[in-house]
Amino acid sequence: MNTYKLTLIAVLAALAVVGRFAFQHIPNVQPVTTLIIICGFFLGPVAAMILAVLTTYLSNLFLGMGIWTIWQIVAWALIGLGSGLIGLWKIKRPLYVLVGFAVFSGYFYGLIVSLSNYIITGKYFAYYLAGLPFDTYHAVGNGLFMVILYPALSVIFKRYNKRYVHTKIPTQ
Template structure:
């Protein structure tokens, strides 16, 4: 996990960009806490996807990983935390690559991708659960772990789909606008040689 954070930090971030990352991670973390009573509903995934989509893979990864770490100060830290950090970090990275290779993607296609990530994120968590808590480590016990969480993963996928359909274009417009202002603000103050 440390190596991935180091990779994400290797971009030359300004103080404004660091503040932006902290704010996005905080919103994603706080957005998770009230939904803890609804198993599988994770608006954090939506916000992490939007962050990575607009600001790139490093920001997407840091927002996702940090949101998991910070929200778990409220919901409980444990051996699942690194798996959640990895899962949401990968969600953020993948969104950046989706934008790069499919820049005109529709909200409907993003809804499908959000739904798929609902299951993939769950599978990452299940793998961690299986490794840490299940004995013996057999294919049968792995499949049992995956089957036990199916409805939670389905709820996560459905909530991602709904959030993408309802809010993705508006949130992307707001974040794109902020990115443009951030870029212009930064580039307007560069020193010419």
């Protein structure tokens, strides 16, 4: 992993922490999941998992730590792993595929984070069902953030790939 790649991950982590803090008043709407998906798509699964750990830890320093922090890291790391695997395919992937994955990730994140309640209380389904509206906010927010952030960030990542990796990323 070169210095430029680490710098991109650090900048994305800062952007994700600021974005999460800025949108904290809207329940479950934040750009973190989308940034992790974009990072995994362009930089690979390891970079996305590093971004997931950094973002969760740093943002929870401001927003509050708890048992859910571990589950947030697990959920976002798995989402980063999935997006990294999607990015490894050297075929043309339209934006709507990433938007669909972002929407799916909102529900997947809620499913994983709800496991923290099961560990504490032994009850899962009622807690998960009560959180479905918030998971829907997260999913819709992910889709909107993907439509907004992907075009701008893809230019940066394509420039990085052209300059440092020397592999061609299929255009959208």
